[in-house]
Amino acid sequence: MVIIDTAATVWWTAGVPVRLVWSGRRWRVTDTPTRLTVTRAELPTAITHAPERTVGWRFQATAEDGETLVVDIVPEGGGWGVARTWT
Template sequence: MTMTLEAATIWEHDGVPVRLVFRDERWHPVDTPIPLTRESELLPAALTHPPTRHLGWRIRACSEADELLTVDIVRVDGGWAVEHVWA
């Protein structure tokens, strides 16, 4: 795994990523992207269904050159960035 914070662009259909441009290459998901979420830590213990915040997506993707990788994409100021890369 490599930690990074590199700019990326995603296209969505019904709120789910269907295409990605990262490091000047086009990528497309090869399976269903997984939502990255986080629960707040400052909630009462009696709360049985805490709200979650959508942070981004984990995407297994294939490039036009048939390279496979998995990326975590998160929202940043005004766009998206790749936070983790697994080759």
């Protein structure tokens, strides 16, 4: 795992990421993105379907040269940033 902290430009289709430009390279999302969510800890345990807040996305991304990474993106300022990558 590599910790990253850089801005990314993300394109969306139907509310999910489909491609990004990050670290000077173009990447396509090549799997089904997964929402990263949190649920408020102070909610009563009797709530069976507690509301979740999206705090990021995880997906596989493939560059034009074929390099593939798993990427976590998170909101950063008014846009998105790459928080972590795995090879």
